[in-house]
Amino acid sequence: MGPAELLARLLGPILNPQAPAETVARAVAGLKGLFVELAGETSAGGNRALESGLAISSRDAAACLDDIPRTVAFLRGVDAAIQEALLRFDQRPLRLLYAGCGPFAPLVLPLTVRHPAERLRITLIDVHRDNLASVVRIAHALGTTAALLRAAAEDAAGYRVADDERPHLIVSETMQRALISEPQVAIARNLVPQLMPGGLMVPERIAVNAALTDYRGEFRDHRPFVPLRTPLGEAFCVDLESMGAEKRVLETVDKRGERLIPGGEVNLPQEIPEGTILILATEITTFGPHRIAEYRSGLTEPMIYPEQGLVRPGGRLRFRYRLSRLPEIEAVAP
Ligand SMILES: C[S@@+](CC[C@H](N)C(=O)[O-])C[C@H]1O[C@@H](n2cnc3c(N)ncnc32)[C@H](O)[C@@H]1O
Structure with missing residues (x-):
């Protein structure tokens, strides 16, 4: 079985609210294993203190996947938001901007096996350049590089979107409890006014x-x-x-x-x-x-x-x- 087929299989229980918790947990562990394998080496770089907050290291960002209720609720939420955006907008492909993608882009990249490049194009932003290179390697192995519109090694709290590239959907998980330390709010304050009118955000609230x-x-x-x-x-x-x-x-x-x-x-x-x-x-x-x-x-x-x-x-x-x-x-x- 090729990596894209394996990914599609793992996604089944993750997106299915009726799936038993142990099956979902095994699928998330499988997803991480697959990403680690396809990414090859990961960056040894540390945290970066930005004007907008803390950008955690690639290693810590990779570990976020292990927070299973988080990963599952985000993947289901992003999939639902893509479906809503497909109903709301006639334009194809839709543009999704993923701010703070980490080394695996795990909240969006798996969904490229369900939503092909004619339907959805993704801009990736991460301040750690190595993370972007890692995501591109994974997309390459999955055969989904056509889905990638742009990869920007920048602070998403200052990123300017070109007028003809306004996203229909923004996704970001750059937070800790009570919104301390990481730049979720600074990123949302910068990107939300640059959305297409009627655009969506994950997390919604x-x-x-x-x-x-x-x-x-x-x-x-x-x-x-x-x-x-x-x-x-x-x-x-x-x-x-x-x-x-x-x-x-x-x-x-x-x-x-x-x-x-x-x-x-x-x-x-x-x-x-x-x-x-x-x-x-x-x-x-x-x-x-x-x-x-x-x-x-x-x-x-x-x-x-x-x-x-x-x-x-x-x-x-x-x-x-x-x-x-x-x-x-x-x-x-x-
Ligand atoms: C909490 S991790 C989440 C990684 C991945 N999205 C996930 O959900 O598993 C946050 C990621 O956002 C990146 N990041 C944090 N602040 C950023 C900023 N202001 N601009 C760009 N990237 C940022 C970090 O480098 C890190 O890779």
Whole structure:
């Protein structure tokens, strides 16, 4: 069996919501094995600190594939978004821009065996040049290089799209829990306004919710325990609207010259029991029904907010996103 046929077989259970979890896990492991084999050598380069955030090393990016709920929800979401874009736009081929593809482009490249080059062309961006070379080697082995429109070794947070190459769909997974450190938001803020009108993004929505919870109980069972939680509201969200698809985003710039994007504002309860902490809990909708719930993936592990001193009975918190070399959501007491 050739590599493209093997890939198509592995994709079957990964895209099938009815497939048993063990079969899906085996298929994702098979996908990684195939990519490692087809890529040949991988880069030994380290992390790169960009103005827009941290670009993790090729080795760490390759390891992202092992986060199975993440990989599966993204592949299903990208496939669903491609199908939606095919319905929405008459133009062929559609253009998909994949920002931060890593050494395997695992959230898009496997789908080229389902969506041929006449239907879909892909622009790859990764700041690590070796990653692009690795993806091209894999595409070559799969016989799908015709699907590749462009490969750019650039910071996707500053990348300019030519007017006649506006993408119909943007895909990026350049994030950590609570949107810390990596440049997902900076990339979305740059690319979303460059989409075709009516274009789509995967993930469709990343919501980071603020909640109070009990420090001792919250992390015990590795799942949200509703009775312990006091939901406060949304601290920040990344979707087409909030990233400026239609309207300008009202950013401010602080004394350090760093851009701030406004987030949600929440009230704190009048009584806050001892042992209570403020957490930021992440939920991801990759596309349509395909979601990553809290605790299911490393990307949706709740994070203890580092400044607990802001949590005062009867107080109020205003959240905002700081775009910087180490981006993060921060709270201020207005
Ligand atoms: C978390 S890894 C994900 C890799 C792959 N997309 C996946 O989902 O398995 C993020 C990738 O994005 C790249 N990256 C991060 N920030 C970037 C930026 N601002 N511009 C271009 N590439 C970036 C990193 O080099 C890394 O390969």
